Amino acid sequence: xxxxxxxxxxxxxxxxxxxxxxxxxxxxxxxxxxxxxxxxxxxxxxxxxxxxxxxxxxxxxxxxxxxxxxxxxxxxxxxxxxxxxxxxxxxxxxxxxxxxxxxxxxxxxxxxxxxxxxxxxxxxxxxxxxxxxxxxxxxxxxx
Amino acid sequence: xxxxxxxxxxxxxxxxxxxxxxxxxxxxxxxxxxxxxxxxxxxxxxxxxxxxxxxxxxxxxxxxxxxxxxxxxxxxxxxxxxxxxxxxxxxxxxxxxxxxxxxxxxxxxxxxxxxxxxxxxxxxxxxxxxxxxxxxxxxxxxxxxxxxxxxxxxxxxxxxxxxxxxxxxxxxxxxxxxxxxxxxxxxxxxxxxxxxxxxxxxxxxxxxxxxxxxxxxxxxxxxxxxxxxxxxxxxxxxxxxxxxxxxxxxxxxxxxxxxxxxxxxxxxx
Numbered sequence: 001x002x003x004x005x006x007x008x009x010x011x012x013x014x015x016x017x018x019x020x021x022x023x024x025x026x027x028x029x030x031x032x033x034x035x036x037x038x039x040x041x042x043x044x045x046x047x048x049x050x051x052x053x054x055x056x057x058x059x060x061x062x063x064x065x066x067x068x069x070x071x072x073x074x075x076x077x078x079x080x081x082x083x084x085x086x087x088x089x090x091x092x093x094x095x096x097x098x099x100x101x102x103x104x105x106x107x108x109x110x111x112x113x114x115x116x117x118x119x120x121x122x123x124x125x126x127x128x129x130x131x132x133x134x135x136x137x138x139x140x141x142x143x
Numbered sequence: 144x145x146x147x148x149x150x151x152x153x154x155x156x157x158x159x160x161x162x163x164x165x166x167x168x169x170x171x172x173x174x175x176x177x178x179x180x181x182x183x184x185x186x187x188x189x190x191x192x193x194x195x196x197x198x199x200x201x202x203x204x205x206x207x208x209x210x211x212x213x214x215x216x217x218x219x220x221x222x223x224x225x226x227x228x229x230x231x232x233x234x235x236x237x238x239x240x241x242x243x244x245x246x247x248x249x250x251x252x253x254x255x256x257x258x259x260x261x262x263x264x265x266x267x268x269x270x271x272x273x274x275x276x277x278x279x280x281x282x283x284x285x286x287x288x289x290x291x292x293x294x295x296x297x298x299x300x301x302x303x304x305x306x307x308x309x310x311x312x313x314x315x316x317x318x319x320x321x322x323x324x325x326x327x328x329x330x331x332x333x334x335x336x337x338x339x340x341x342x343x344x345x346x347x348x349x350x351x352x353x354x355x356x357x358x359x360x361x362x363x364x365x366x367x368x369x370x371x372x373x374x375x376x377x378x379x380x381x382x383x384x385x386x387x388x389x390x391x392x393x394x395x396x397x398x399x400x401x402x403x404x405x406x407x408x409x410x411x412x
Contacts, residue, residue, distance in 0.1 A: 009167055038228060040372040040379055041324075063324065064334030065231070066359050068369050068384070069315075084374070094308075096316045100362050100369070101335070104317075132367070 036084035039065055043085040046072075047139040051115045058111060058120075058139040061085075061094075070098035070134065072111060074120050092118040097134065107132050112140050150200060157196040162189040164211045169218040176222065176375040184378055187215070191382065198389040199364050209395045212386070213239045216396070219373075230256060230329075234359055234401065239390070243397030249356065254403035256329045257336070257355055262303065262312030262320050266338050267353065269300045271409065274342055274349065278411075289338040290318030333357055350408050360398035361388040 042062040049056050057075040062068055073094040079087035098105050107130030112121040121142075124130075165171055168187050175184035194208055216239040223232025230252055237250055244250045257263050266289055273294050277284035287294065294300055295318045303314035312323040320336055322329045333355075341352040362369055364385030372379040390396035 009170075036374040036379075038231075038374055040374050042370070042372060062369060065371050066234075066361055066384075066387075067334045067357070068362070068367075069321070069334055070369075085372075098367075099316065099319070099335070100367070101319075101358070102317060 036086075039063075041085045043081050044135060045079070045081075046135065046137050049113060049139045049141065051113065051141070054115070056113055056115065056139060058113075058137065059091075060134050060137075064100075066100075068098075068100045069096050071096045072108070072120060072122060072134070072137070074113070074118070076118060093120050095120060095122055097122065097124075098132070106130075108134060108137060110140055111137050112142055154200045154202055157193070157200055157202060160193055160196060162193040164190050164194075164205075164207050168211060168215045169221055172215075172218050172222060172375055172380065175378065175380070181378055184375055184380060188380060191215070191380075191386065195364075195383045195386045198386050204393055209390075209393055212390050212393075213395050215382070216390075229253075237399060237401075238359060238387075238396045241395075241397045242399060244399040244401065246356065246400045249400040249402040252401050252403050254353075254355070254405045257333070257403050258353075258405055260312055260323060260329055261310070262306055262314070262323065263338065265306065265311075266303055266314070266320060267407075269297070269303060270294065270338070270340060271351075272299055273297060274340065274351070275411075278344075278349075285342050287340045287342070288318070289314070289320060292318075294318070344411065345408075347411050348408050349411050350406065352404060352406050355403040356400060357402075358398060358400055360391075361385070363388045 042060075044060045045057055046060055047058045049058075054076050055078065057077075057079055059073040059075060059079060060070070061073050062070050071094050073091045075087075075089055076092050077089050079089045079091075081087050097108050106124035106127060108122055109125045109130060110123040112123070114121050163186075165186050168190075171183040171187045174180040175187075190211060194204070194212065197204065197208070216235050220232045220236035223229065223235060233250075233252060237244075242250070270287055270289060274284045274287060277287070289295075295314070300314070303320075306313040307323075308321060309324045312321050315321050315335070318337070320338060322334055322336075336355045336357055339354045339356070341354065343350045361384040364383075367384065369384040371382045371384065373382060387396070391398060
């Protein structure tokens, strides 16, 4: 099939779909699913640790489309993310550890929990060292 | 030899996952978004997974493969307009237009969504204060960046770091401004950016050009394994950054500079 024919098929399909969407919008009053933002962050709960009666959660959050920010976020309660990667719990600390627009990114070596300050103490390898693999990070306690 | 064998193994594994390339991704993505038809989304996702696999082991792409990728980006243009993200739609379709604007000839984008974001409004206030201070002390006030270390350290700039990242956006590492997460329209166009100024004096007034320059490109598979979840109805379509970057090597996309710019004349006191 030629490119022009394919384009015509695509545009016709879009128009038909638009009409059907308008009809469905007019008649359907309730959706049975949660409507997310167009870009859904990538969330991974990397680790959890209980200290002094509190359970801390270490979360990796990647946001953005062509310009990604990769950050480590600390929660002092279970964030219980919904299917849109949103949480009703407010994080207590966050730090960007990789920015696709920066030339100065370092590789994270360790993540320590400072439970007194409700903070993370993130350590990095020297420039040019280490392998970027945030998914293997654990929440560590200083001895 | 071991490396070559490993690559051959990966290539064979990739071809084993061979998937049909859909003729009209726009139609299937639309069906998924509007009517929650998961089978349509799976059809497109399987093809994207297959092509991502091919890109990682550098298998040749057919003309149909390339055309499909371009059409996915073109579908973002339709979809972006449909759901009210015209800036993001413009950027996605420009990526496959092959114009590849340089920094000196960037694609101009309507700055309204940037100008109205709380983090930009507050940064402008703080930068204006800094510009006046610099001018009073006979220092450079003509070209200021929000990432300038001297500006970031000012007490009135430090508060930008503590703004609500969901509703207002905030300043983060290296003085970069982060879009409010709940402002999907801006977040989709630019997750983070730098605000720069060019200021000229004219009588009792200062004329400031506020400028945001950004580069539209993606990280290669060799560097990171990032992907973007695009919400289409009840499920997400996964677009691999590495595959988007590989489109440049295939000659069907080109990274480009884009600029948002606006002017303000304000009082010099």
